[in-house]
Amino acid sequence: QQQVKQSPQSLIVQKGGISIINCAYENTAFDYFPWYQQFPGKGPALLIAIRPDVSEKKEGRFTISFNKSAKQFSLHIMDSQPGDSATYFCAASGTSYDKVIFGPGTSLSVIP
Amino acid sequence: DTAVSQTPKYLVTQMGNDKSIKCEQNLGHDTMYWYKQDSKKFLKIMFSYNNKELIINETVPNRFSPKSPDKAHLNLHINSLELGDSAVYFCASSPLGGGSYEQYFGPGTRLTVT
Numbered sequence A: 001q002q003q004v005k006q007s008p009q010s011l012i013v014q015k016g017g018i019s020i021i022n023c024a025y026e027n028t029a030f031d032y033f034p035w036y037q038q039f040p041g042k043g044p045a046l047l048i049a050i051r052p053d054v055s056e057k058k059e060g061r062f063t064i065s066f067n068k069s070a071k072q073f074s075l076h077i078m079d080s081q082p083g084d085s086a087t088y089f090c091a092a093s094g095t096s097y098d099k100v101i102f103g104p105g106t107s108l109s110v111i112p
Numbered sequence B: 001d002t003a004v005s006q007t008p009k010y011l012v013t014q015m016g017n018d019k020s021i022k023c024e025q026n027l028g029h030d031t032m033y034w035y036k037q038d039s040k041k042f043l044k045i046m047f048s049y050n051n052k053e054l055i056i057n058e059t060v061p062n063r064f065s066p067k068s069p070d071k072a073h074l075n076l077h078i079n080s081l082e083l084g085d086s087a088v089y090f091c092a093s094s095p096l097g098g099g100s101y102e103q104y105f106g107p108g109t110r111l112t113v114t
Helices: none
Strands: A004-007 A010-014 A019-025 A033-038 A045-050 A056-059 A062-067 A072-077 A086-092 A106-111 B004-007 B010-013 B019-025 B031-037 B043-050 B053-057 B064-070 B073-078 B087-094 B109-113
Touching (some): A004 A086, A019 A086, A045 A056, A045 A062, A072 A086, B010 B019, B019 B031, B019 B109, B031 B073, B043 B064, B073 B087
Parallel strands (some): A010 A106
Antiparallel strands (some): A004 A019, A019 A072, A086 A106, B019 B073, B031 B043, B031 B087, B043 B053, B064 B073, B087 B109
């Protein structure tokens, strides 16, 4: 019930295209749904986060869409650039939990 | 200024040896963690400490022992290293409790056991 599912496992997008990563969760007690970005050889870094009472949050080219009834959320990267090539993790967390539940990750490659 | 630092960055050792990884954060956070990332990039939490107190101890072999001398430091000692321990180990910290979505990760320590 604490699992966060993520798809696709890997994604190849042309420069300028839209990258879409989808996640799903089961437990409705989560308070926050963050996304982390990890470049090769680096630690994950918080990219953007959303609360379940918000349907969409946008920061620059990155947008989280949230569907509370379906228990799904997704990350859209508009105008994808080669510099966006990284592994992306969706996650779920909450004040009633003692840890963050991470999805298995999506490896994104943006090709010129 | 580095927020979460780890040493060493790379660690190559033989089976059966004992090794330690050190972590320090200068963010003033109360909660610190150790994660293991395997070759498939899956992030698995191992331990979390809140103000030097152990909060989470996931299903980790007791060859792994964390130590928190103060709330800015969380070290990981591994006894009798095995091939399966090869992975990247990340230290992280967060300003709130263990369930805080806002986590700051260190650069990782790549452990290779031969």
